[in-house]
Every structure is written in C-alpha cells, then in structure tokens.
Amino acid sequence: MSAPSLAPRALYEEVAELLRQRIFSRELEPGSWIDELKIAHDYGISRTPMREALKVLATEGLVTMKVRRGAYVTEVSERDLADVYHLLSLLESDAAGVVAHTAADVQMAELQALHQALEDAARPEQVDRERFFEINERFHMRLLEIADNRWRNQMVADLRKVMKLNRHNSLLKSGRIQESLAEHRAIMAALAARDPQLCTQRMQEHFSNGLEAAV
Numbered sequence: 001m002s003a004p005s006l007a008p009r010a011l012y013e014e015v016a017e018l019l020r021q022r023i024f025s026r027e028l029e030p031g032s033w034i035d036e037l038k039i040a041h042d043y044g045i046s047r048t049p050m051r052e053a054l055k056v057l058a059t060e061g062l063v064t065m066k067v068r069r070g071a072y073v074t075e076v077s078e079r080d081l082a083d084v085y086h087l088l089s090l091l092e093s094d095a096a097g098v099v100a101h102t103a104a105d106v107q108m109a110e111l112q113a114l115h116q117a118l119e120d121a122a123r124p125e126q127v128d129r130e131r132f133f134e135i136n137e138r139f140h141m142r143l144l145e146i147a148d149n150r151w152r153n154q155m156v157a158d159l160r161k162v163m164k165l166n167r168h169n170s171l172l173k174s175g176r177i178q179e180s181l182a183e184h185r186a187i188m189a190a191l192a193a194r195d196p197q198l199c200t201q202r203m204q205e206h207f208s209n210g211l212e213a214a215v
Contacts, residue, residue, distance in 0.1 A: 012052035034071040061162045076165045078215045089207035095147035096203040097196035107146045114139040122181045173213045
C-alpha cells in the first residue's frame, strides 16, 4: 500500500503528525532507521519539511538523532518508562486533587460519561483494546483540562507521547485492562466524594500499577 501524497503547501507539522501516527501504530518500530529520502519521496515533499518534522519528533522524544547515522525511532528502556511514569504520577495525581476540589458538576458529569465509555470498551465478552486506550487517554486529558494548568498539560502531553511507544505491551498483559478499569472506578468514586487527598492517592496507585504492567 503506497503512502499518502501530500499537497505542496503541506507544513512540516503535518508531516510530523503522519510520522507520529506511524510510530504509534508500530508501522515504524522502536529502534528502526527512518529512511528520510524514501519517506519524503512517498509523500511528494522535499527533504526540508521532512527534516523539520524529525526535529519536532526528536524534541518529543519519539525520534533519536544519531550523528552521521540519521534518525531512528526511539527505543524506550525500563529506566525511561520508570522516569516517565514517575513524572506522570506526580503531575496527574496533583491534577486529580485539584479537580476533586474545584470541578463544576457539569465537568464531573463529563468525566463520568467518559468513564462509562471506558466501561463499555472493556466489556469482558468483547474487549476493544484500542478503543479502551483512546478513551482512557481522553479521560486523563479532560481531567487535566478541568484542572486548568496549561504548563502541566503541556508536560503531560509530551510525556504521554513517550509512554505510547510502549502502550501495546502494557495493554496486552493478562488482566491489565480490567485492573485499569477497577482503578478508574476508584478514581471516579474519589472524585464523586470530592475528596482531593483520596483522588491524589488513587491516581498515584493507578500509575504505579500501570508501570508494573508496562515493564
């Protein structure tokens, strides 16, 4: 199947997004060399937007630039994962505590609706892993939006891109989806109780268990 062709006016951000999705889908696997010339040819673009796109992905941690060797999809080590999960735990547990204290009822209802969609995606008779992951991320990002700290949101968005490099491993661990769902139920219960301290604790436990499943 040939790669999609881009219009000449396409910006490097569009190229970066195409490559980002190919990395997340494992079409470009961790550790693999990125053939800049071939991809630029496939997309019908010059090497300039291609190189700028790779710089963007390198800044996000998805691509590693090696001197005289080119660009490679980043391989995430156990240490990398531990560092990423540690920071996400700190940032998102703090956000959960803020939401428990300040969120309006309508915002709580939004989170509850996302949680229900998560429940639906995890039905034991027909688990949809990809949809579960998608809704899970939407839940976490919406919680951050409600907590309303743009600097924290940007840091989490970047960290989650790196976490996605390993997402399939964690999702395929036996029983992990149901465990994750149970943790989300506990988070929702703490939010409904408007208990900031408990929300913080439940979110920290969620990330601790997530890391254990990911390595």
